[in-house]
Amino acid sequence: MNNGTVVRLSDVHKTYRTGEMEVHAVRGVSLEIQRGEFVALMGASGSGKSTLMNILGCLDRPTAGRYVLDESDVSALNRDQLADIRNNKIGFVFQNFNLLPRTSARENVELPLLYGRRGLTNAQLREKADAVLASVGLEGREDHHPSQLSGGQQQRVAIARALINGPEVVLADEPTGNLDSRTSIEIMGIFQQLNERGITIIMVTHEQDIAAYARRNVMMRDGLILNDHSVSQRFDAAAELEKLARSTNES
Amino acid sequence: MRVGSTFNIAFRALRRNKLRSVLTALGIIIGVAAVIAMVGIGNGAKAQVEAQIASLGQNIILVFSGSTTSSGIRTGWGGAGTLKIEDAEAIRREVSGVTAVSEEVVSTTQVAAGNQNWFTRIYGESADYLDIRQWPLADGSPFTPQDVRSANKVCVIGRTTATQIYGNDDPIGQVLRVKNVPFTITGVLTPKGLSAQGVDQDDIVIMPYTSAMKRVAGGTTLRNINVQVGDANQMNAAQKQIIDLLRQRHNIRPGRDDDFTVRSQQEIADAATATTNVMTGLLGAIAGVSLVVGGIGIMNIMLVSVTERTREIGTRMAVGAHGRDILTQFLIEAISLSSVGGVLGIIIGIAAAKTIAITRHWPALISPGSIVIAFLVSAAVGIFFGFYPARKAAALDPIEALRYE
Ligand SMILES: Nc1ncnc2c1ncn2[C@@H]1O[C@H](COP(=O)(O)OP(=O)(O)OP(=O)(O)O)[C@@H](O)[C@H]1O
Ligand SMILES: [Mg+2]
DSSP: OOSSEEEEEEEEEEEEEETTEEEEEEEEEEEEEETTOEEEEEESTTSSHHHHHHHHTTSSOOSEEEEEETTEEOTTOOHHHHHHHHHHHEEEEOTTOOOOTTSOHHHHHHHHHHHSSSOOOHHHHHHHHHHHHHHTTOTTOTTOOGGGSOHHHHHHHHHHHHHTTOOSEEEEESTTTTSOHHHHHHHHHHHHHHHHTTOEEEEEOSOHHHHTTSSEEEEEETTEEEEEEEOSSOOOHHHHHHHHHHHHHHO | OHHHHHHHHHHHHHHHTHHHHHHHHHHHHHHHHHHHHHHHHHHHHHHHHHHHHHTTOSSEEEEEESOBOTTSOBSOTTOSOOEEHHHHHHHHHHSTTEEEEEEEEEEEEEEEETTEEEEEEEEEEOTTHHHHTTOOEEEEOOOOHHHHHHTOSEEEEOHHHHHHHHTTSOOTTOEEEETTEEEEEEEEEOOOOBOTTSOBTTSEEEEEHHHIIIIIIOOSEESEEEEEESOGGGHHHHHHHHHHHHHHHTTOOTTSOOSEEEEEHHHHHHHHHHHHHHHHHHHHHHHHHHHHHHHHHHHHHHHHHHHHTHHHHHHHHHTTOOHHHHHHHHHHHHHHHHHHHHHHHHHHHHHHHHHHHHHTTOOOOOOHHHHHHHHHHHHHHHHHHHHHHHHHHHTOOHHHHHHOO
C-alpha cells in the first residue's frame, strides 16, 4: 500500500461515435485523488459524470489521455487485464444495485471472490462474505434474496460486494439515486465509516445534501471539471440520523 | 481453480432456474431415451432373427421349388411345385458332403382329439428333420425312417398344440385326427417360443412327409428340401452341385432360369440381418431427430437466457469476470443440462427397451457401447448448441450489458 496518489487522470478524453454523430462526453479531464479521500462528483445531467466513472472503474477505456491507478497505467490494458483490475482494485456500487436475482445476499457478495484467482473453498468464501455483510450491518440477512430486502439493504449488499476483495477505491454512481432520504443518509453513514477506515471513495451524486457527506466536491460541466474544492461544512451521518429521529418524534 | 469456481458459478445459476433447467433437460432426456430404446429394440429384434436362423441348423442349404427372376425378385418360394421326391433322393445320393436331407411339405389344417379341435400347421419331413433343426423332443420318441418308408400314421407335436388339445394330459400314445385320419403321437417337442414375425413355433404337427403327402395334403411335389452338409467348407461346392443336378434333372437348357431356388442358411441370415439393420437404422435415425430437437431446445433456452441475463452478465464482468469465464459458465450450464439429461435418458431408455422386450419376448440388447455413445452425443449436443449462446454472452460489452433493460 502506498500513501500517495491512488487515481491520476491526465487530460482524459472520451468520445462516443454513434453513426455520423460524435459525442464528446469527456473533453480533457485531469484529476488526482489521494488515498483515503472521499470525493463527490457532481454536475448537470449529461455532463459526463458516468462516463468518467466508467473510465475510473476500468469498465471503459479513455479515447485519449492517461489513467494511472495505484501507480500503474491502465489506459491501454486489454479486456481481460481490465477485468482483473476491476476484480482486485475496484469496488463498484451502482444506482440500481445490480444484484443477481434469486441469489442470496451471501452468494452475491461472494461473486468477486469467485472470479479472483485465490481458489478459496466454499467455507472460506462463506466466512469472508458473512464478515463483510456483518460490517455493513446485515448480520442475519445472509440467506435473503434481493427480493426479500429493502432498497437500502440491497445497496448494503452491493457495498459489501464492492468491499469483499479489499479494493483500492470504491466507486459509486448515484448510490442513493433509488433511495429515500433517510436510507440515503444511512448509506452515507456506511461510506463515512469505510472512509474513516482509510478506504478511498468516489461517488457521483446530483444532490448537494449528499455531496456534503464527502470531503471533497468536484463539479463537472460539458465534459470538463468546473471546480474542485474541499467541503467546508461536512455532514456527519450519525448526527444527521439522530436529528431526523428527533424531528419525527416531535411531530 | 478458476475452472472449479466456474463450475460452482454455473451450478448456482442452474439452481436458480430449477424448473427451466428440468424442462430443458427433458428434451435431451426424451431424445436419448428414444435412441437407447429404439436401438436396443432393433438390436434385440436382430439378435432374435439371427438366433432363429441359427436354429435352422448348422450348414443348411434350402432348396425351394419356384424360381427367382433374373433380377433376383422372388416369385414365391415353394409356390410352383417343381420339386419331386426323386430330386431329394438324387441330392442324397449324388451330392458330395451331404449328411442329411429332409423333404418338406407344409399345410394348415384342422386337427382333433376327443371333442377338442385345433387349427394348426402340418409339416411333413424326413426322419432326419429334427436332427437338422437341432430340435430335440421333450418327451417320447421321434418317428423313424421305417415310418417314413411306410407312410405310417405317426407324428410328433409342438407344446402349444399339445396343451390346446390335451390340456395337462400326456399326449404321447394318444390318437390325433388330422383331416379325420388317426395319427398316433410318439413325441412332444421342446418349446421354441415366438418367431421374430410373432408366429408361435410350437403350434405345429410334424409327421413323415410320405404320410403328409398321401393322407393329409395330397399332391406329389415338395415345398422345399432341407439339405445338411457335413462341413462348412463344402457348402459352396454342395450348393453348386445341387443347382447343376436339379437343372439337369429338370431339363433346363443353358440360359433359361432355374425353376427352383437354392439358398444357404448364411444367405438367408445375411438378408434378414440386412433387413433388421435397416430397421434399427431407421428407428435410430428417427430417435436421433428427437435428440437434435432436444439440442435445439437447449440452444433456444440458452439464447433466451443470455438475453434475459444480460444485466447479470454485465454485473459479473463488472466484478472481474473475463469473457472466457462467461463463455465457460454458459457452456458448462448447457453441457450439464445435456449430460444430466443424457444420463437420465439412458436410464429411461434402458427401462423402456426392457419393458418392450419383455412384452414382445425379445431380448433387449443394450450394449455398453451404445450407452457410452449416447452419453458422449448428449454432451456434444450441449457443447454444439451451447457454444453459440455462450459466445454471444462472452462478447457482451460490460457497460452495455449493465445498462440493458
Ligand atoms: N454509450 C454511449 N453512446 C453515445 N453517447 C453516450 C453514451 N454514453 C453516454 N453518452 C453521452 O455522453 C454524454 C455524457 O453522458 P453521461 O452518462 O456520462 O452523463 P452523466 O453526467 O452521467 O448524466 P446523468 O447525471 O444524467 O447520469 C451524454 O451526452 C450522453 O448522451
Ligand atoms: Mg450518470
